[in-house]
Amino acid sequence: MQISDLPYPDPGVPDARSGPRFLWWLGRGQLGGQAKSLSWGLLHFGGVAGLPYAVGLGVDAAVNRDGARLLWVGGLIALLGAAISLGDAMLHRTAVTNWITAAARVQQLLARKTAELGSALTRRVAAGEVVAVSTGDVEKIGWFVEAVSRFLAAALTLVIGCVALLFYAPTIGVVVAIGMPVLALAVLPLLPRATQRADIQREKAGKATELASDTVAGLRVLRGIGGEELFLSRYREASQEVRRAAVRSARMWALISAIQVLLPGALLITVVWYGSALVLEGRLDVGELVAAFSAVATMLYPLRHFEEIAMAYSFSRPSAKRAARVLSLTRTDADLTESDADADNAADNAAQAPAPGGDLYDPQTGLLVPAGRFTAVVCGDPDLAGRLAERLGGHPMDDGAAAGSSVLLGGVALDELALDTARTLVLVQDKDPVLLSGTLRELFDVPASGTVTPRAALAAAQCTDVLDALLQSAPDGVSDPMDARITERGRSLSGGQRQRLALARSLVTDPEVLVLDEPTSAVDSHTEARIADGIAALRAGRTTVVLASSPLLLDHADRVVLIHEGTVAASGTHRELLHGEPLYRAVVTRETEEEQRLAGLESVLNESVLNESVLTEIEESA
Numbered sequence: 001m002q003i004s005d006l007p008y009p010d011p012g013v014p015d016a017r018s019g020p021r022f023l024w025w026l027g028r029g030q031l032g033g034q035a036k037s038l039s040w041g042l043l044h045f046g047g048v049a050g051l052p053y054a055v056g057l058g059v060d061a062a063v064n065r066d067g068a069r070l071l072w073v074g075g076l077i078a079l080l081g082a083a084i085s086l087g088d089a090m091l092h093r094t095a096v097t098n099w100i101t102a103a104a105r106v107q108q109l110l111a112r113k114t115a116e117l118g119s120a121l122t123r124r125v126a127a128g129e130v131v132a133v134s135t136g137d138v139e140k141i142g143w144f145v146e147a148v149s150r151f152l153a154a155a156l157t158l159v160i161g162c163v164a165l166l167f168y169a170p171t172i173g174v175v176v177a178i179g180m181p182v183l184a185l186a187v188l189p190l191l192p193r194a195t196q197r198a199d200i201q202r203e204k205a206g207k208a209t210e211l212a213s214d215t216v217a218g219l220r221v222l223r224g225i226g227g228e229e230l231f232l233s234r235y236r237e238a239s240q241e242v243r244r245a246a247v248r249s250a251r252m253w254a255l256i257s258a259i260q261v262l263l264p265g266a267l268l269i270t271v272v273w274y275g276s277a278l279v280l281e282g283r284l285d286v287g288e289l290v291a292a293f294s295a296v297a298t299m300l301y302p303l304r305h306f307e308e309i310a311m312a313y314s315f316s317r318p319s320a321k322r323a324a325r326v327l328s329l330t331r332t333d334a335d336l337t338e339s340d341a342d343a344d345n346a347a348d349n350a351a352q353a354p355a356p357g358g359d360l361y362d363p364q365t366g367l368l369v370p371a372g373r374f375t376a377v378v379c380g381d382p383d384l385a386g387r388l389a390e391r392l393g394g395h396p397m398d399d400g401a402a403a404g405s406s407v408l409l410g411g412v413a414l415d416e417l418a419l420d421t422a423r424t425l426v427l428v429q430d431k432d433p434v435l436l437s438g439t440l441r442e443l444f445d446v447p448a449s450g451t452v453t454p455r456a457a458l459a460a461a462q463c464t465d466v467l468d469a470l471l472q473s474a475p476d477g478v479s480d481p482m483d484a485r486i487t488e489r490g491r492s493l494s495g496g497q498r499q500r501l502a503l504a505r506s507l508v509t510d511p512e513v514l515v516l517d518e519p520t521s522a523v524d525s526h527t528e529a530r531i532a533d534g535i536a537a538l539r540a541g542r543t544t545v546v547l548a549s550s551p552l553l554l555d556h557a558d559r560v561v562l563i564h565e566g567t568v569a570a571s572g573t574h575r576e577l578l579h580g581e582p583l584y585r586a587v588v589t590r591e592t593e594e595e596q597r598l599a600g601l602e603s604v605l606n607e608s609v610l611n612e613s614v615l616t617e618i619e620e621s622a
Contacts, residue, residue, distance in 0.1 A: 003100055011108040016328040019321030026102050026145055033101065034149045037094040041153025044087025045302045047080045049161040052298055053168060054080060056291025063286060091153075095146040103142035106323060110134050113327055116419055118428075120395045125326055132209040133326055137319035144309075144316035151309040154302030158184065161299050169288040172275050176296055179267040184306050186263055187256045194252040195314040201245040202318040208238040253311065260307055264300045271296050353421050358410020360426075360513055360543060362391060366568040367561055369513075369545050374536055376557035376574070377547045380564060380587045382518075385547040386431060388563065389517040392545060393428035409513065427511040431518050433502035435490035440470060441482040443501065449510040452538065454482070457507035460534030461500045462527050469497065495522040503531070513543040525552060532556040549588055551578075562587070 015025040027034065054077045061070040110133060114121055121130065162180050165173035212235060271292055278284035360369035365388065369375045379385040392407055394414030406413035414422050424447065435443065444454040458467065470484035473492060478484055490498040499522045506514060519535075520528040529552045535544065536556045546553055554560050554574040562570040562577065562584045570581045577584040 003097055006101065006104045007108055008105055011105045011112065014109055014324070014327050016324040019317050019319075019324050022320045022324040022327070023141070023144060023316065026105065026141065027148060029105065030098055030102060030145065033094060033098045037091060037098055037146070037149035038153050040087050040090040040094055041150050042087075042156060043083050044091050045153050045157035046160070047083035047087060048298050048301060049157050049164075049295065050080050051077065051084075052291045052294030053164065055294055056168075056287040058287075059290050060285060060287035091150065095150060098149065099142040099146035102145035103138045106138050106141055107134060109327055110138075110323070113329065117329060118390070118393070118395060120390055121326075121329070124329055126210045129206060129210050129322060130326065132206045133319070133322050136205075136209075137322055140312075140316045140319040141323065144312040144320075147305070147309050147312040151305045154305035155184075157302045158299055161295060165292060165295050169284060169292055171278055171283055172271065172288065172292040175271060175274055176267075176292060179270070179296075180299065180303075183260070183263050183267060183303060187259055187307070187310070190252065190256055190259075191310050191314070194249070194256060194310070195317070197245070197249040197252050198311075198314040199318045201242065201249045202315065204238070204242045204245045206318075206322065208235065208242050211235050211238050256307060256310075260304070264296075264303070268293070268296055352412070353417060353425065354410030354412040356512060358412075360392065360545070361408045362388070363408070364391070364405045365563055365566060367392075367563065369543060370559070371543050372541050373558045374539065374544045374546070374556065376554045376560045377545060378549050378554065378560060378562050378584060378587055379547065380583075382431075384563065384566065386517060389428050389430060389515050389547055392513075392515045393426050394422040425511060426513040426515065427506060427509055428515040429502060429506045429517060429519060431521070433499070433505075435486055435493075435498055435501060437486060437488040439483050439485050440467075440501075443486060443505060444482075444508050446505060446509055448508050452508050452510045454504070454508055456538065457504040460507055460531070460538040461504040462523075462530050462534065463497075463500050463504055466493065466497045466501060469493065496524070496527070499523065500527075500531070503535075507535070507538055510542070513545065514539065515545045515547070517547045519546065520548070520550060520553060528552045551588055554588065560584075 012029060015021045054073055058070060058073040058077070061067075061073055110130075114130070117124070158180055162173070162177040165176050167173070211231075272289075275284060275289040275292055279286060279289055357371045359371050361367070367377065367388075369392075377385070377388070379388065394407065394417070406415045408414070409425060414426065417425070441454075444457075458464075467481035467484075470486070471478070471481050474481075474484040486493070486501075490501065493501070499519065503516070503519045506516065506519075516535075520531050523531065528550060532553045533556065535546070546557065548554065551574065557574065559571060560574050560577055561568055562581065564583060570577055570584060572580075574588075578588065579585075
């Protein structure tokens with residue numbers, strides 16, 4: 001896989017059982033790239049390790065005044081230099097390729113999981129954690145994947161260099177062969193503690209990122225209630241914890257670095273001291289001493305990659321653990337028992353799509369939505385309404401629902417359907433729909449039946465003023481509002497304008513079942529009444545569910561269902577429930593308990609007065 005080939009046609013099914021398993025899965029998926037990087041690394045490090053021996057041969061040739069041999073050594077050094085340059089350039093190229101392709105694979109997997117779970121993702125994982133995984137954690141995971149091949153090349157080079165020195169100068173080579181493994185393994189006892197401190201640092205940094213992300217997302221609300229200073233103090237405290245953890249981690253890594261400077265220096269001194277004694281005794285040539293000294297000095301370069309791989313693993317392991325946690329989430333609890341092999345065949349085993357015209361039924365709440373009707377659902381608890389909307393779209397509510405209680409469409413469980421089939425049949429628009437940046441035409445470039453045009457949807461959602469506002473802010477030369485650009489998340493528009501554009505986008509898709517959660521909560525009453533007319537007219541003959549408590553919307557519904565404490569409490573038309581169901585009236589009209597009591601007393605008094613007047617009339621007639 002080359003960078004130009006990205007994105008992956010299929011990033012695969014990850015092993016998300018743990019962080020190390022996920023890293024191992026990523027590495028196995030890039031064996032070709034790892035082999036290339038290892039080959040170029042061996043060429044580069046081999047050239048570096050070969051230079052001391054060439055220099056030693058050159059010293060011997062100069063001492064012996066052998067010009068031919070000196071010329072041959074010069075050619076060898078030139079060849080080694082070319083190998084070092086070519087190997088270094090290609091090692092960097094292949095290593096960076098491994099890094100970017102690994103990061104891209106993780107990002108694709110996260111994007112696929114986000115699309116699969118939808119808004120249910122942020123109910124199961126904090127939004128800040130998702131941001132941390134998809135940004136900084138992805139880079140650290142890619143760092144470890146690309147560092148593996150460099151480490152293997154460095155380790156093989158050290159082994160080959162020590163063996164070669166044993167054959168070239170056995171008397172001094174023994175010292176080097178013993179000293180190098182000691183240098184490589186000297187920091188092993190410190191790595192668990194360093195890794196533990198790095199894990200703590202990454203965990204605290206992740207929590208600080210989550211806090212910052214959540215604070216920014218709710219900044220407007222915080223300003224409204226004056227809570228900015230409170231959250232600022234919380235973030236300041238979290239930031240200081242991250243700083244302290246980073247200092248503790250850096251101290252351990254500084255100690256490891258100091259050991260890797262001190263011990264190699266001690267080995268060099270030992271080689272020079274012992275080698276000089278051997279030269280004076282005549283047991284070692286000057287060229288062999290120079291070669292041994294240079295070999296130790298140059299082998300310290302690949303030795304540094306032992307520290308790098310330890311750092312890369314310590315930083316990438318918690319990142320991989322967080323990524324695996326997100327990637328292990330599934331649409332339903334039943335999927336948790338599904339193996340990787342079963343996941344590959346999930347599409348083949350999915351239930352067949354139901355025939356058009358089926359009723360939508362939720363066995364947990366008892367809600368029945370007749371096919372082709374406009375049904376409104378009233379919940380006293382807004383959070384319950386949001387969870388119910390997601391449930392109607394085929395997502396579990398994560399509240400201990402019994403197995404087999406999936407929402408049924410035409411008698412078929414939604415969470416047993418293939419994901420793309422379920423999304424085509426049922427579309428859910430939540431309370432806070434997101435508008436992506438781009439032109440209005442691109443906003444409506446969504447999978448749709450083609451029956452509803454963007455202009456019809458915009459008219460039904462009462463977006464005339466939105467189109468005018470987009471044209472006014474558009475650059476000169478843009479005459480069609482469909483070519484006007486929307487800023488990121490629609491920040492240049494008001495809340496009501498964003499809500500109406502999102503509603504129009506949902507209407508364009510024209511799904512068999514459309515579920516709208518408070519689609520008009522940010523618009524004025526006059527606009528809301530016209531939107532209710534538009535939805536009823538445009539969705540005539542199609543199944544539409546609106547979760548709302550606005551009388552203007554409820555009065556346009558064919559049927560209204562009241563959900564109380566998680567189950568259906570009453571159903572009928574808006575006017576029937578308003579006059580005959582006190583609980584419904586309290587939710588819709590926002591009546592307090594005192595107002596309900598007074599209304600009840602007034603009703604009793606009116607009834608008493610009516611009875612007395614009837615008795616009087618009877619007596620008079622008698």
